[in-house]
Amino acid sequence: MVDAKDNSNQMYSSIRDALQHVASTNGSLVKLGFVDTNQKYSSSLRDDLQRVANAKETHVKLDFVDAIRKESSLRDSLQHVVNAKENLVILTFVDKAYFKMFWNMRLSLQKINKHLTDIMLPICRDEFSFRKLKSMDVRCYFAGTKSNKTGLARYGTMQFNKETNAKIHWLLQCLQLGYNTLLTDGDIVYKKDPLLHLNCSDCDIIIQENIAKGELNSGFMFVRNMNASIRVFKKVAKLATDAKFSTHDQVYVNRILRPMLKRKTNRAPKIKVLDRTKFVTGQNFKKYWNRRSVVMIHNNFKIGLDPKIERFKKYGMWYE
Numbered sequence: 073m074v075d076a077k078d079n080s081n082q083m084y085s086s087i088r089d090a091l092q093h094v095a096s097t098n099g100s101l102v103k104l105g106f107v108d109t110n111q112k113y114s115s116s117l118r119d120d121l122q123r124v125a126n127a128k129e130t131h132v133k134l135d136f137v138d139a140i141r142k143e144s145s146l147r148d149s150l151q152h153v154v155n156a157k158e159n160l161v162i163l164t165f166v167d168k169a170y171f172k173m174f175w176n177m178r179l180s181l182q183k184i185n186k187h188l189t190d191i192m193l194p195i196c197r198d199e200f201s202f203r204k205l206k207s208m209d210v211r212c213y214f215a216g217t218k219s220n221k222t223g224l225a226r227y228g229t230m231q232f233n234k235e236t237n238a239k240i241h242w243l244l245q246c247l248q249l250g251y252n253t254l255l256t257d258g259d260i261v262y263k264k265d266p267l268l269h270l271n272c273s274d275c276d277i278i279i280q281e282n283i284a285k286g287e288l289n290s291g292f293m294f295v296r297n298m299n300a301s302i303r304v305f306k307k308v309a310k311l312a313t314d315a316k317f318s319t320h321d322q323v324y325v326n327r328i329l330r331p332m333l334k335r336k337t338n339r340a341p342k343i344k345v346l347d348r349t350k351f352v353t354g355q356n357f358k359k360y361w362n363r364r365s366v367v368m369i370h371n372n373f374k375i376g377l378d379p380k381i382e383r384f385k386k387y388g389m390w391y392e
Contacts, residue, residue, distance in 0.1 A: 146213055146245055146246075146249070147249055149193060149211065149212075149213040150193060150246065150249060150251055152211055153190065153191050153192065153193045153211050154191060154251060155187075155191045158252060159250065159251055159252055159297070160191060160251065160252045160253070160254065160267075161191055161192075161193050161246060161251050161252075161253055161254070162181075162188065162191055162192040162193070162253075162254045162256060163192075163193055163195065163242060163243065163246055163253050163254065163255045163256070164177070164178075164192060164193075164194050164195070164255070164256050164257070164258060165194065165195045165197065165235075165238075165239060165242075165257075165258065166194045166195070166196055166197065166201045166205070166212075166258060167196070167197035167198045167200070167201050167218050167222075168198050168200035168201055169222070169223050169224035169225075169377070170224065170258055170377065171200070171201055171204065172381070172392060173258045173259050173377065173380065173381065174194065174201075174258035175392065176258075176261065176384065176389075176390060176391055176392060177256070177257075177258050177259070177260050177261065177262070178192065178194075179391040179392070180260075180261045180262045180263075180389070180391060181262050183391070184262060184263075184264065184265050185265055188262075188265065188267075193211065193212065193213060194210070194212040194213070195212070195213050195215050195242050196212050196213065196214050196215060196216075197215055197216075197218040197235070197238075198216070198218040198219060198222070199214075199216065202214040202216075215238075215242075218235075224376075224377055227320075227375050227376075230317065232320060233317040233318065233319055233320050233321075234317050236290075236320040236321040236322070237309075237312045237317050237320070237321045237324070239255060239290070239321055240290075240305055240308050240309050240312065240321055240324075240325075241309060243255050243295065243305060244302065244305050244306065244309060246297075247295060247297045247301060247302050247305065248297075248302060249297075250297050251297055252294070252295070252296050252297055253294070253295050253297070254266065254267070254293075254294045255290075255291075255292070255293050255294075255295070256291070256292055257291030257292065257370065257372075259291075259370065259371040259372065259380050260291070260292065260368055260369065260370050260371065261368065261369050261371070261384065261389040262367070262368045263366050263367060263368060263369070264366075264367045264368075266292075266367055266368055269350065269367045270294055270344075270346075272342075272344045274342060275294075275296070275342045275343065275344045276295070276296050276298050276300050276301045276341030276342050276343065277293060277294070277295050277296075277301055277304070277329070277341050277342070277343045277344070278293065278294040278295075278343075278344045278346060279292070279293040279294075279329070279343065279344070279345060279346065280292040280293065280345075280346050280351045280353065280370065281345045281346060281348050281351075281353075282322075282353050282355065282372070283353075283355060284348060287322070287326055288322070288325060288326050288329055288330065288345065289322065289353060289370065289372070290321050290322040290325040290326075291322070291370060291372065292346075292351065292368070292370060298341065300339060300340065300341035301341050303339075304328060304329065304332070304341055307328050308321070308324045308325055308328050311324045311327060311328065312324045329343060333345070348360075349363065349365065349366075350365050350366055350367045351367055351368055351370070352366055352368065352369045352370065353370045353372055353373065354370060354371055354372040354373030354374055354383075355372075355373050357369065357371070357373075357383070357387075361387055362387075369389065371383060371384060
């Protein structure tokens with residue numbers, strides 16, 4: 073155990089470095105003297121440490137991944153990756169179970185234009201994916217909502233419903249921080265730059281269509297940070313919460329958005345539904361996958377990770 077006292081001759085590049093310097097190698101324990109020390113901690117980290125500290129001995133067991141997360145807010149992470157000209161971020165999600173699929177999607181974008189991966193912010197659900205991306209020097213944000221031991225969320229389970237509905241939460245966070253957001257699932261392969269093929273400069277929401285003149289696909293949508301868009305996705309989030317996440321996010325998105333396609337009002341956002349022959353889903357995968365006009369292929373309408381990987385490999389879309 074080491075006292076974390078002020079040392080004017082010792083400089084650290086980050087709070088993490090300082091904590092690592094003083095931490096016990098056996099237990100990562102730090103003794104913090106908040107009253108006597110002149111050490112300047114960020115108020116949020118200091119408050120968090122005080123809340124969890126043992127009142128008698130002020131011992132804190134620190135997870136350094138969590139310390140990094142506390143140092144960097146979502147706002148900071150977005151500022152590092154965002155396309156400043158367009159105020160745009162590509163938002164996606166990753167965990168240990170889905171890492172290979174996510175990485176395949178990222179590689180497909182990188183093959184088109186490295187800039188597309190530079191403006192991508194993966195939300196890491198578990199420590200494994202966060203550490204992995206950090207080791208590869210990929211900017212990401214640690215949400216820490218999932219254990220490394222938790223496997224792939226099976227379709228129809230409460231875990232699956234909560235994970236998919238969390239996408240709406242993070243989308244709203246980005247919108248409310250002032251960013252236009254392209255949300256993409258990990259089971260997608262890109263053939264062309266999607267940003268060049270949205271073709272609607274005044275649309276508030278641009279979304280993939282799952283079934284002709286039917287269900288919308290919440291796994292690929294571009295949303296502008298407009299008040300109308302924010303209101304819509306707040307309604308989606310409330311609907312999911314009120315229903316106690318009884319189903320996945322796509323159901324709630326459709327319940328709110330589809331009526332707006334038919335009954336347009338001045339307060340409603342302008343919504344564009346994408347061409348299914350260019351923004352292809354798993355339903356028409358075989359029919360359109362090799363057309364030159366295809367922008368992206370969404371590998372849905374398959375349940376489970378292995379069948380999706382097998383299909384991508386079969387059609388030459390596995391880049392690992």
